[in-house]
Amino acid sequence: MHTAEFIQKRRFIVRLGKMLHKYGTPSFRLEAYLLEVASYLGVRASIIATPTSLTFVIWSDGHEDEYTHAARLQPGELDLNSLSHVDGLASELLAGDVSLTEADRLLSEIDAMPSPYGKWITGCSFALSTGAFAMLMGASWPEIGWSGLLGLLSYVWYLWALRSKRVNMMLEPMTSFMAGIAASAIGRYIDPGINIPLIVLSSVIVLVPGLALTMGLSELASRNMVSGTARVMDALMQLFKLYFGAFLGVTVGFSLFGENIYVPAESLPEWGTWLAVFLLSLSLVAIFRTRPKHIPWGVAAAFIAYGASVWSADFMGAGMNTFVGAFALGVFANLFTRIARQPHTIVGMHGLIVLVPGSKTYIGLNSFISGQDFVAAEHVGQEVFLIFMSLIAGLIFANVVAPTKKAL
Structure with missing residues (x-):
């Protein structure tokens, strides 16, 4: 040569x-x-x-x-x-x-290619994803609307962080801090009785590093120790910064506007969760910059992962149903790789986002510090650990049953 x-x-x-x-x-x-x-x-x-x-x-x-x-x-x-x-x-x-x-x-x-979706579509996707997540968490219609509105506020901070290194350094705590103050003001002057912690979590869910935690554990499972450890620790630090900003924002908001007393409202019917999965998977198209020809694959991956998880929950314990969802997702993503000759990640990420327990990690952190649960959650710490392990095991088993021919 x-x-x-x-x-x-x-x-x-x-x-x-x-x-x-x-x-x-x-x-x-x-x-x-x-x-x-x-x-x-x-x-x-x-x-x-x-x-x-x-x-x-x-x-x-x-x-x-x-x-x-x-x-x-x-x-x-x-x-x-x-x-x-x-x-x-x-x-x-x-x-x-x-x-x-x-x-x-x-x-x-x-x-040098820009995103196939402009800033306006991406901003709407931020609002749609935060509202859809609130739907998955059983929020009421007003809480879903406020979550979507504050999701737009998160997008403004995200755009600012792209232009400023200083803002980028404090993106997570500042975004959740402002969301906490805004939600407290809404609960005092516009819509009393709303679930403020749930709205704050929903509004910053795009920044919650559940996916990064899963990727880090996957790297550790593949014996990539340095990268896996670094990714897990980085994700935990992002989570801590998000929670501290939210905790501080709600505390300051209650001091300024008075404490909000949560009044439980009627949740959406069961079909609302399936609608939420569809809207969430659709919003991820612009956030992840998915190519238009791959949109049906991405939406299908989300439904397959969530559907398999819900179906298996009837005869498997909490957390273990995530193994079935991850296994079904892994098989589908590997089949996509064989058919479309494109990376596994393209559809895998769409499905993982409805399975990763990033929000439950946040909820568990809140329960540990404040001693209060803003959504119904029992033994959330053990459940989060089991879900993470089930996710990794499901993807590993899928690679054995239906191996892919591409490394990506």
Whole structure:
């Protein structure tokens, strides 16, 4: 292999790795995928990925050329649109449909692509997701409306954080703090008796790191210890910051406007939960930047995961039904990978979001600190632990029963 050819190949591998990391790819999947690409390109590689760094060691068969590259990176955010395009480009390269030079140019174009959904649609998706989550938690219609409205407030802070490093550093506590004050004012002057803690949790649910906790545990289960530990600890710190901001905001709000006395209202009928699953999965399309052609797959994944979980709850204990939901989701996502030849993550994340117990982790933290439950929850700590374990086990079993041919 000529040195110039080696340089071109290792440059592409490094760029590909950084872009996939930027789009929120789990570390164990990223490492496996990059090793596959390196093998197809005829070079050897050793890659270490963590949520905040990437290290590449690439060499030719005879060690005539060797290259080491280490980069400090920010934790990536899910961008399923760009992830799909990058995976498709890599597949075309490995199939010989595009050259390395052309692939390198196309990577730059993909990296510069904006979201297929504008800011207005994404903002509406924030409101829709927060309202849909409140529906899943059994809130009343007024509480669902207030949750959606405060979800828009969370989106404003999210946009501000994209432009300001200082705001980005305090995004979680400041967003939940403002939501707590706003909910307290609503409960005092507009709609007395509402469930303020539930509204605050719903309004910041997009920032609750339940998915990150699940990904971290998945990495630990795959024996990716450094990355898994880092991701779990980062998710816990985000959760603590969210809860502290909410606790402080509600405390300040009660001091300013007076304490709200919660009056339970009539919850939605059973069909409301299925409507909530549909609205939540639909709202995630813009938040995760899912490609339009993958929308039906994503919505179906959410219904399959939730439906299997609800169906199995009739004959399995609490938490174990999540194993069935995760198993069904894993099989469906792997079948999607075989049929569409796209990454497992594209539909897997849509289904996981209705199963991950991030909200219950928040509720358990609230119960531990305040001694009060703002929703009906018994033994929430044990249930959260069991759900997390069931999620990981379900996905592992699914990979054994219906293995995927793609690392992503």
